[in-house]
């Protein structure tokens with residue numbers, strides 16, 4: 001069940017890019033460029049970018065790509081001063097039914113091997129490691145874990161495990 005939140009989630013628009021880039025640059029070792037992000041958000045065919053807003057401030061965003069029956073989580077970030085409030089969780093909760101509606105059965109993503117916080121968040125959504133991509137983040141020389149989740153059997157966040 002989706003819990004009531006003080007923020008609202010809507011599709012990302014071009015005007016949101018400066019705030020997304022601010023969050024990207026603040027916390028990703030290999031942030032996306034404006035051009036890459038613009039290409040992503042304007043590709044409505046198989047991308048879905050959503051963001052959470054509170055009092056006009058973009059708190060966090062989630063970008064996914066649909067490939068056949070898979071949902072690839074491309075990017076997820078929360079403004080540092082608004083972390084641990086459930087923003088990322090609510091964005092994942094919001095995309096889950098949309099993915100199921102599109103016929104997705106699995107979700108996958110890469111996460112830096114040292115990013116334990118994100119890994120814990122994904123674990124709560126049913127993601128489990130299935131492999132390692134060596135030197136995936138080549139600029140910082142870090143491996144990525146490949147995570148997979150079966151989204152049909154676990155549609156929404158379950159905080160009980």
Ligand SMILES: CC(C)(COP(=O)(O)OP(=O)(O)OC[C@H]1O[C@@H](n2cnc3c(N)ncnc32)[C@H](O)[C@@H]1OP(=O)(O)O)[C@@H](O)C(=O)NCCC(=O)NCCS
Nearest residue numbers: 027076077078083084085086087088089110111117118120
């Ligand atoms: C990973 C990341 C996206 C998590 O975002 P977030 O909005 O803080 O995530 P949530 O708040 O939904 O959940 C994270 C924590 O908040 C807790 N939380 C969730 N809802 C909460 C609430 N209503 N009140 C208080 N805490 C809450 C969760 O239990 C979790 O705690 P834990 O990390 O100690 O287990 C964020 O840390 C981030 O942007 N990191 C940098 C970028 C990154 O690593 N992205 C992922 C790349 S794959």
